Amino acid sequence: MPMNRQQVEQHIQWKLQAGNCSFWWDNWLGIGPLAQFTTNSNSFNNSTVADFWEEGKWSWSKMIRQVPASQFSNILTTEIFPQQHIPDRALARIDSIEHTFKSGQFAAKVWSYFAGSAGLHSDHSSLQLLLQQWWTTKSKNAAHKLLLQATPIFICWKLWKNRCACKYGGKATNIIRVKYAVYKDNFKMLNSAFPHLQWPAKWTDLIQKSEKCVHEIKVNMVKWLKPANQWLKVNTDGSALMNLGRLGAGGILRDKHGKLVMAFTTPLGEGTNNKAEIEAAIFGLTWALELGYRNIILELDSQLLVHWILKKAVPRWSIITQLGRLQQLIAQVHNFKCTHVFREANCVADALS
Template identity: 30%
Template sequence: MIVWAIWKERNKRIFKELAKTVELVINDIKASIEEVIYGRSRNVSKFKFNDWDMEMERNWSLKNALFHYPKNRINRKEVRWEKPQNNWVKLNFDGACRGNPGQAGFGAVIRNKEGNVVSGTYGYIGHATNNEAKIRALEVGLLLCKEIGLTNIQVEGDSQIIINGVTNDKLLNWKLSKWLLHIHSLLQAIKPYEITHILREGNKVADLLANLGVNSQVVEVTVIPMALSPEVTDLCRKDLWIRKTEGVG
């Protein structure tokens, strides 16, 4: 439990650029341990415990903690890419980084209401952080929309830091702020628009393009449907196939 808490804090510092003080991390660990020790359970009488188990149960309420069943279970919904509404297109963007910082790339894909690729782009940035790659992906994707002459755009990305930074006009990392002015200018040029956060499971095509960008080590490559790699084409088809099978029956 202690190792898990430290691991989560490590990931937040690397990928979300958020950090708690040592005191807060220790308090979180203490709270988690207390939750386990003073847990409650139901219907555990059928389980048999040896002498060691019974001693631990008396001292730590371990049996209750191990067989704790929440009263209100959370209904989880599978996350997937959704088609844009009628007369709109959807721009998905993402960045990839081999190490943080490390060799980085960006990717963006535009699809219409049928789920077909209108255009897309990927490219190599060089040495950058994960968030720098993601905000660069958003900038290049919006620039592509403007060059094509698209409006009515739903923008999706899997970085809550970037989405919140753009919508609230404030980024936690000052190094990312230099892109904000240009991004806001591009958003004004493609109005109306919507910009929302999507979990990575719904952003797979943009993620794949970003990784292609890292691999290519070529600065900015624009792709059109006929030039899509087999991997990108396959992911796009899977998105459409999932949506079609949902409607069967």
């Protein structure tokens, strides 16, 4: 890994959140480390990006003393949305990776990094052809696109795995074993994603089959519907900044005319997104009962929670207590319905959460 560090880091860019990545040595600007643009000794310190922020904005006074003038405009035009509780993330630069694939360097690089060290020689042209076929083939079909995205990962993994097995006393690496392992993983992936299709037993047939697949497009009209006479509709939603993370709940109660009865938004502390969804439903039903309604429709955009409420799925043990509280509220309702709705029709509750 240290040997390939330089080649890998050029394809990485940091997404700024807390600003805890290195100001000088991490590629957060998209042009490489800032240290390469200056000879100033300040570039050898441990400054983070957040050290150059003041009240959520770039600090002129700090930058003018240390930052190379050639990069002033690049930094100032970089938007920041400071979130102290979320660390910066290293992301793959898609533009860089796509250029590598499209330029035809992918097969050569994979072969030189993995195949050589795995004991496979350049005369094994069938696997090289497999690599080249990946980046030269173009398709918009869902199955074929999935195949093309996963194949290079499977190839790299199997080459590396076989190399390690051989090194530590396992079976000797050979081209047949690697090719079979790559096909097997692709077959399993496609069979899992598209179980209604019959996948062939040959690699070339597998590609041809996937090329013939056409993505099925289904259009549904999504809109919020008023409840029937004497009914109240409760739309709720829960949100989590991360899973685990800070939680919030929101909801809206509307009558048969679609008029607002009440709306709510409340913080829920920390936990999982499932906890947020359940607590939001509990909050909404509690208020509906307090206001005297006994014919209630609970509408949610969480299909999983709907299945739990209707007992079509078994919940995790960690949320059984919460669901028990929700079922106790439902038992107080004379007529109750729980339905799933797409998020577009639940946008008010979603925004409030």
